[in-house]
Amino acid sequence: MNCAFYLLRTRYQMAATSANSLSIRSKTRSLPQSNPHGIKFNSQNHLHYNFKSSFLGYKITTTHQQTLTQTQSKTLKVNASFKVAILGAAGGIGQPLSLLIKMSPLVSDLHLYDIANVKGVAADLSHCNTPSKVQDFTGNNELSNCLKDIDIVVIPAGIPRKPGMTRDDLFNINANIVKSLVEAVADNSPNAFIHIISNPVNSTVPIAAEILKQKGVYNRKKLFGVTTLDVVRANTFVAQKKNLKLIDVDVPVIGGHAGITILPLLSKMKPNVSFTDDEIEELSVRIQNGGTEVVEAKAGAGSATLSMAYAAARFVESCLRALDGDSDVYECAFVESEITELPFFASRVKIGREGVEGVVSSDLEGLSEYEKKGLEALKGELKGSIEKGVAFANKEK
Numbered sequence: 482m483n484c485a486f487y488l489l490r491t492r493y494q495m496a497a498t499s500a501n502s503l504s505i506r507s508k509t510r511s512l513p514q515s516n517p518h519g520i521k522f523n524s525q526n527h528l529h530y531n532f533k534s535s536f537l538g539y540k541i542t543t544t545h546q547q548t549l550t551q552t553q554s555k556t557l558k559v560n561a562s563f564k565v566a567i568l569g570a571a572g573g574i575g576q577p578l579s580l581l582i583k584m585s586p587l588v589s590d591l592h593l594y595d596i597a598n599v600k601g602v603a604a605d606l607s608h609c610n611t612p613s614k615v616q617d618f619t620g621n622n623e624l625s626n627c628l629k630d631i632d633i634v635v636i637p638a639g640i641p642r643k644p645g646m647t648r649d650d651l652f653n654i655n656a657n658i659v660k661s662l663v664e665a666v667a668d669n670s671p672n673a674f675i676h677i678i679s680n681p682v683n684s685t686v687p688i689a690a691e692i693l694k695q696k697g698v699y700n701r702k703k704l705f706g707v708t709t710l711d712v713v714r715a716n717t718f719v720a721q722k723k724n725l726k727l728i729d730v731d732v733p734v735i736g737g738h739a740g741i742t743i744l745p746l747l748s749k750m751k752p753n754v755s756f757t758d759d760e761i762e763e764l765s766v767r768i769q770n771g772g773t774e775v776v777e778a779k780a781g782a783g784s785a786t787l788s789m790a791y792a793a794a795r796f797v798e799s800c801l802r803a804l805d806g807d808s809d810v811y812e813c814a815f816v817e818s819e820i821t822e823l824p825f826f827a828s829r830v831k832i833g834r835e836g837v838e839g840v841v842s843s844d845l846e847g848l849s850e851y852e853k854k855g856l857e858a859l860k861g862e863l864k865g866s867i868e869k870g871v872a873f874a875n876k877e878k
């Protein structure tokens with residue numbers, strides 16, 4: 482069942498009219514998002530992808546089986562050839578994220594950068610007997626070496642919220658951190674996929690885009706704001722509420738990554754489930770406030786780290802698979818987009834070797850009345866956050 486789910490191919494009709502006008506229309510009501518791969522070693526210590534399971538998600542029991550047969554898994558020529566850098570690797574997100582990426586069979590080199598405490602994190606991780614070589618880097622002098630020949634740069638550097646704060650309250654500090662790190666990425670790994678986690682994502686992604694433009698290396702297809710945690714939360718909360726098997730649940734979440742800009746599309750989810758108006762309101766508000774729920778529970782000790790690391794690892798793994806030639810990779814992400822009148826918007830995107838190949842524009846068609854109102858309501862705030870980021874990046878040009 483899970484294998485069939487993974488291997489299921491939905492047919493897409495590319496409606497790209499030009500390189501700058503990317504869009505995908507789904508012939509079906511909803512598209513699958515990527516299933517992360519599981520990893521297995523056989524008795525000869527050969528790595529397998531296990532399409533029935535994954536350390537990042539589905540069917541953990543299968544992952545724990547001691548033996549594998551050819552019928553259960555598909556043996557791949559292991560291609561641990563991609564280089565990943567994590568900037569902010571010693572932080573609350575950075576550490577568990579580094580561990581999850583260390584588990585990927587596709588990664589040959591894992592570069593960990595932080596302004597503090599990264600040496601110990603790297604020494605610790607380097608003892609895990611998975612393929613990638615771990616190296617630590619710290620301070621500005623080592624940042625350029627950290628970024629040389631990197632395929633994917635993940636940026637979770639920056640301060641997290643405390644109770645009572647909005648993500649925008651992090652702007653003053655995190656905008657500068659993201660600016661300086663993206664400048665270094667532009668100088669040293671201009672062709673890398675860039676995954677921005679640092680909040681406020683609705684502003685830090687436009688900042689990154691402007692910095693890359695200033696450096697003459699902006700490629701809209703390779704810059705992503707990581708909104709995977711919104712999808713992870715939506716899938717979890719909806720499955721709990723409706724007593725569904727998690728493996729079957731896939732809720733697209735569009736818009737941005739703060740408060741009402743987070744818009745789950747329950748009308749587009751898989752499987753097709755009906756909700757009362759009260760359920761729609763309750764689930765949507767809980768998904769929008771998921772970050773605040775964790776901030777309050779941590780009571781001053783930070784925001785989501787473990788679930789965020791899980792979500793970011795899923796997004797990295799999806800991009801690695803796309804880089805490795807998998808032509809069926811779909812994830813929600815906050816990207817430059819023409820799907821609405823706003824210059825950036827989170828939606829489902831198809832990811833390939835060169836980055837974003839298209840956005841799933843059909844997700845915005847046939848919305849419920851609740852979703853239509855939500856979409857109109859989020860535009861003002863999202864526009865303001867995008868413009869704030871653009872203005873910041875250009876103020877001292």
Ligand SMILES: NC(=O)C1=CN([C@@H]2O[C@H](COP(=O)(O)OP(=O)(O)OC[C@H]3O[C@@H](n4cnc5c(N)ncnc54)[C@H](O)[C@@H]3O)[C@@H](O)[C@H]2O)C=CC1
Nearest residue numbers: 569571572573574595596637638639640641678679680789
């Ligand atoms: N996109 C999303 O869905 C989510 C985003 N976040 C955001 O992720 C960011 C990080 O959160 P945590 O890991 O919990 O914070 P943290 O404070 O635990 O870790 C941040 C790390 O960044 C490092 N750092 C600071 N300035 C740096 C610089 N210039 N270069 C390299 N490293 C630097 C710090 O030394 C620290 O190790 C926050 O802005 C938070 O709001 C958090 C959860 C979800």
Ligand SMILES: O=C([O-])CC(=O)C(=O)O
Nearest residue numbers: 642710771772773784785
């Ligand atoms: O809420 C926060 O500050 C961290 C975050 O973005 C999330 O957990 O979604």
